[in-house]
Amino acid sequence: MCSLPLPQEPLRRVAVIGGTHGNEMSGVYLARHWLQAPGELRRPSFSATPVLANPAAAAACRRYVDCDLNRSFTGTFLTARPHPDDPYEVKRARELNQLLGPKASSQAFDFVLDLHNTTANMGTCLILEAAHNVFAMHLCRHLQLQNPELPCQVFLYKLPGEESCSLNSVAKNGMGLELGPQPQGVLRADLFTRMRALVSSVLDFIQLFNQGTAFPAFEMEVYRAVSSVHFPRTEAGDLAGIVHPQLQDRDFEPLRPGAPIFQMFSGEDKLYEGESTVYPVFINEAAYYEKGIAFFQTEKLMVSVPALPALAPAPAPTP
Amino acid sequence: MCSLPLPQEPLRRVAVIGGTHGNEMSGVYLARHWLQAPGELRRPSFSATPVLANPAAAAACRRYVDCDLNRSFTGTFLTARPHPDDPYEVKRARELNQLLGPKASSQAFDFVLDLHNTTANMGTCLILEAAHNVFAMHLCRHLQLQNPELPCQVFLYKLPGEESCSLNSVAKNGMGLELGPQPQGVLRADLFTRMRALVSSVLDFIQLFNQGTAFPAFEMEVYRAVSSVHFPRTEAGDLAGIVHPQLQDRDFEPLRPGAPIFQMFSGEDKLYEGESTVYPVFINEAAYYEKGIAFFQTEKLMVSVPALPALAPAPAPTP
Numbered sequence: 001m002c003s004l005p006l007p008q009e010p011l012r013r014v015a016v017i018g019g020t021h022g023n024e025m026s027g028v029y030l031a032r033h034w035l036q037a038p039g040e041l042r043r044p045s046f047s048a049t050p051v052l053a054n055p056a057a058a059a060a061c062r063r064y065v066d067c068d069l070n071r072s073f074t075g076t077f078l079t080a081r082p083h084p085d086d087p088y089e090v091k092r093a094r095e096l097n098q099l100l101g102p103k104a105s106s107q108a109f110d111f112v113l114d115l116h117n118t119t120a121n122m123g124t125c126l127i128l129e130a131a132h133n134v135f136a137m138h139l140c141r142h143l144q145l146q147n148p149e150l151p152c153q154v155f156l157y158k159l160p161g162e163e164s165c166s167l168n169s170v171a172k173n174g175m176g177l178e179l180g181p182q183p184q185g186v187l188r189a190d191l192f193t194r195m196r197a198l199v200s201s202v203l204d205f206i207q208l209f210n211q212g213t214a215f216p217a218f219e220m221e222v223y224r225a226v227s228s229v230h231f232p233r234t235e236a237g238d239l240a241g242i243v244h245p246q247l248q249d250r251d252f253e254p255l256r257p258g259a260p261i262f263q264m265f266s267g268e269d270k271l272y273e274g275e276s277t278v279y280p281v282f283i284n285e286a287a288y289y290e291k292g293i294a295f296f297q298t299e300k301l302m303v304s305v306p307a308l309p310a311l312a313p314a315p316a317p318t319p
Numbered sequence: 320m321c322s323l324p325l326p327q328e329p330l331r332r333v334a335v336i337g338g339t340h341g342n343e344m345s346g347v348y349l350a351r352h353w354l355q356a357p358g359e360l361r362r363p364s365f366s367a368t369p370v371l372a373n374p375a376a377a378a379a380c381r382r383y384v385d386c387d388l389n390r391s392f393t394g395t396f397l398t399a400r401p402h403p404d405d406p407y408e409v410k411r412a413r414e415l416n417q418l419l420g421p422k423a424s425s426q427a428f429d430f431v432l433d434l435h436n437t438t439a440n441m442g443t444c445l446i447l448e449a450a451h452n453v454f455a456m457h458l459c460r461h462l463q464l465q466n467p468e469l470p471c472q473v474f475l476y477k478l479p480g481e482e483s484c485s486l487n488s489v490a491k492n493g494m495g496l497e498l499g500p501q502p503q504g505v506l507r508a509d510l511f512t513r514m515r516a517l518v519s520s521v522l523d524f525i526q527l528f529n530q531g532t533a534f535p536a537f538e539m540e541v542y543r544a545v546s547s548v549h550f551p552r553t554e555a556g557d558l559a560g561i562v563h564p565q566l567q568d569r570d571f572e573p574l575r576p577g578a579p580i581f582q583m584f585s586g587e588d589k590l591y592e593g594e595s596t597v598y599p600v601f602i603n604e605a606a607y608y609e610k611g612i613a614f615f616q617t618e619k620l621m622v623s624v625p626a627l628p629a630l631a632p633a634p635a636p637t638p
Contacts, residue, residue, distance in 0.1 A: 029558065029561075029584075033584050061608065061609070119502040119504075119505050181502070182502075183438040183500070183501075183502030183505075183605050184503055184504060184605065185438075185503060185605035185606075185608060186438050186502075186603055186604075186605045186608075187558075187561050187562075187603075188561075188567060188603070189561045189562060189563060189564040189567060189582050190564050190567070192561055193564075193582075238351065239348065239506075242348075242506050242507075242508045242511055243506075243507075244508060245508040245509050245512075248507060248508060248509070263508050263512075265348075265352050284505055284506075284507070285505075286502050286503065286505045287504075289380065289504060289505075
């Protein structure tokens, strides 16, 4: 495993981001609340910056205004010469790149935590690009240990060769927090409280690291994205079926060859024809209908994560 | 109780309507399916007409484009001189009034069934203006008897003195079918199947009536709208709290004086200060955030519904 370089200094510049998608309400309302009352985001060694990433989409209670902000942090968009007709989210990506980046520069924020909701039954899901991010893997482990009553699944979303174009990619490091199920445009108290507590645990972990705590190596179960599965269509391109009731709400559970995945409007079942067991996630997520995606297939892996050594003590000031 | 006149003739002109709100997916996809395959809506004495009420909103997967179609069937909108700048839904209301009405005329459809979803935990809810609609009350009773395993609550939504401006109001008679919980923009197989079966039962009831079946008097529990309850706000007008976890998902359950209704972002609870027990419905419905409504209070009543006599046999043709 080719690891990302470990932080050599305390993480001082940390952001907590809500409303990257404007109708995912837990993060929208937490960000709005913290912008008024940022004290909750303070720790002895740093203060996290609250950010409402897509204020226009949040005001309209839509995922986005012109295009998906969380796919807009590409090198092409960030470096192109700005034009007044650029999509709103491309303009906003450039602003956020100025605030939190610039992407891939030494001035970029040390860590950003991006808050999301899904309509899928994902429970508490921690989203990383890949397992080689040792710091973030230790953070995931910390959240699991702090919340033994709460299944916290780790989802590695990046397919090989894919460009990083998420909001997190502008910072040196980052993680997504994905809580569900929650309908778009609805704020549920249970998820709001859970997200608030998880953000607090994330900040506590960074504080522990900053103050010189070492974390031992461990092994961890993760779910790694393999491919997307599309809804069945009629010849005219309309939806011809629906996620099967035996698959609905079964995120992270094994899907075995021959199990039903779609119930066709005509009545018959469509079966999973793969050769090996997979673990579906984002099953029947509202936001993916426009892409025709019914769910993602993942594989379940056990990964070994090396120790996270304590930061070297700051050099004593010269007398 | 001042009853609506009972039908004196078989109901021949019946419509089943989906997509009055374009992101309530069970009705949207059932209407699209039936427009391709209308055979399922045929009965010996009539064929129901499938209608996709708001095709532009359904295409955009939004509740509406310019304004709520289901509040647009007012006398003012329907009779005003058309103007190119009229809101899309006002234009569409006029088209539907031509197709299914005209409202309050003898040419209007005999019955329309309007299909809706809610993000609230309403289960199967049958929506009528008021209990004086004896024919529709018998239909509700029929659905309850046909589905003993399924709680089918009857909600009477009309407040005294309010104008009827729903889509149903263009026809001589009608009912709303409200299934939840389902996120906006998501099609769940369980609710899709249940809605399809309930529509079939509605058409079966109309067929029974048309073929001369009489239905005896009965008593029935109903929930009648009393008032709406708004979210708490900060002085600046922002949301200051959230539906309390002890109220969330408890639609149709008793809410007693002193019980918590909101959890404030600051931490404390806000209690229900009314003097009598009420029965909340549409708790935390996504579509009502824009109006600031957290839920509706209803009162539970037992109503006596008179018998629905058999239609008089058609006169024999003169020799």
